[in-house]
Amino acid sequence: MAYWLFKSEPGKWSWNQQKAKGEAGQEWDGVRNYQARNFMRAMKTGERGFFYHSNEGKAVVGVVEVAAEAHPDSTAPGTAWECVDLMAVADMPSPVTLETIKAEPALKDMVLVSNSRLSVQPVGEAEFRRICEMGGLDPASVMV
């Protein structure tokens, strides 16, 4: 079971909007980066990831679940671009900021730190657990 991280600018699509979708799920559309697309192709239904607010907030604010595996992105012409569907699973009781992630030695190898531009990225199991702990969320309640 793999873990992931999804970035969104809250001005475009926020955690509150994602939560409002409930279990209906939300197409994670608009991704036009091959690396990010390839990660989405590798995702399996039921896998978990973090929802990260970029630009404003710059923090992990919640946990999402892959509700549907990769399918053509309906906002793209043709079928070259794909996306998964995501649904909100849990709030991060206290958002874990980029600043605190950078200050934590155990998280220094995160893609979030080394390649700040990749909008969909894998997260190690130990990293996922650590961030849950830092955010006041019981890892066992969200890790599969």
Added chain:
DNA sequence: GCCAACGTTGGC
């Protein structure tokens, strides 16, 4: 608002 890092495009 600036700019560094990165990815993509297009001329050669």
Added chain:
DNA sequence: GCCAACGTTGGC
């Protein structure tokens, strides 16, 4: 197939 120019992302 190289690489310069350009556009975009996202931290600061």
